[in-house]
Amino acid sequence: MSVNRENYLLIKEELLPYKASLVAVSKTKPASDIQELMQLGQKDFGENYVQELSEKQEQLKRNCNWHFIGHLQSNKVKTIIPYVHLIHGVDSYKLLKEINKQAKSTNRIVDCLLQIHIASEETKFGFDEQEAEALLLFPELSELENIRLRGIMGMATNTEDQSKIKSEFNQLKNIFDNCKIMSFEPEAFDTLSMGMTSDYKIALDCGSTMVRIGSAIFGERN
Numbered sequence: 001m002s003v004n005r006e007n008y009l010l011i012k013e014e015l016l017p018y019k020a021s022l023v024a025v026s027k028t029k030p031a032s033d034i035q036e037l038m039q040l041g042q043k044d045f046g047e048n049y050v051q052e053l054s055e056k057q058e059q060l061k062r063n064c065n066w067h068f069i070g071h072l073q074s075n076k077v078k079t080i081i082p083y084v085h086l087i088h089g090v091d092s093y094k095l096l097k098e099i100n101k102q103a104k105s106t107n108r109i110v111d112c113l114l115q116i117h118i119a120s121e122e123t124k125f126g127f128d129e130q131e132a133e134a135l136l137l138f139p140e141l142s143e144l145e146n147i148r149l150r151g152i153m154g155m156a157t158n159t160e161d162q163s164k165i166k167s168e169f170n171q172l173k174n175i176f177d178n179c180k181i182m183s184f185e186p187e188a189f190d191t192l193s194m195g196m197t198s199d200y201k202i203a204l205d206c207g208s209t210m211v212r213i214g215s216a217i218f219g220e221r222n
């Protein structure tokens with residue numbers, strides 16, 4: 001139940017030469033685990049479910065950076081807007097518009113990543129490369145003044161095949177570079193969120209700037 005400090009410190013070390021940041025994925029884990037990690041200096045935490053995130057936010061009421069990394073439904077946007085730090089899973093223009101609307105009503109500018117679908121599994125959400133690029137060229141995009149596109153998020157196929165994972169992360173890096181050039185604010189488009197417990201080392205070698213790690217730090221989830 002408690003945090004694996006050794007792994008945490010090791011991962012922090014491994015990230016240094018890459019200048020990559022760590023989102024500690026705390027889904028299904030108790031607020032006490034988050035507190036324990038905060039005491040070691042961790043600020044960024046990732047959650048997948050709106051209900052769970054809002055409960056933890058209530059309990060902790062402290063200055064951690066909440067990353068929403070799950071599939072976000074439009075009707076739940078409002079709940080997390082007041083405190084969310086970065087929304088990783090934007091997978092439609094409709095969702096982006098809703099985030100903008102809610103952000104506007106709370107007077108915030110909310111950072112977002114476009115989720116890119118690259119893995120073989122059908123269940124993973126996201127844009128393909130053409131859709132993401134088309135979105136970036138939408139003239140209406142510049143009217144969404146309360147969102148800021150910071151980059152992309154992606155997941156590799158859940159497989160043992162390291163070369164497949166590597167090729168998918170390379171593809172994501174390519175898409176990231178292309179999207180950055182096309183984006184409205186290229187300097188702000190600086191985040192490539194990829195890599196989890198099983199594949200973060202490969203992701204770092206392929207250019208990840210942000211890894212999302214859960215089980216290596218908090219232990220296996222049930």
Ligand SMILES: *Cc1c(COP(=O)(O)O)cnc(C)c1O
Nearest residue numbers: 025069196197198212213214215
């Ligand atoms: C759960 C989850 C993670 C963390 O997975 P681990 O394998 O436990 O590191 C990362 N990203 C997303 C989108 C997740 O849903």
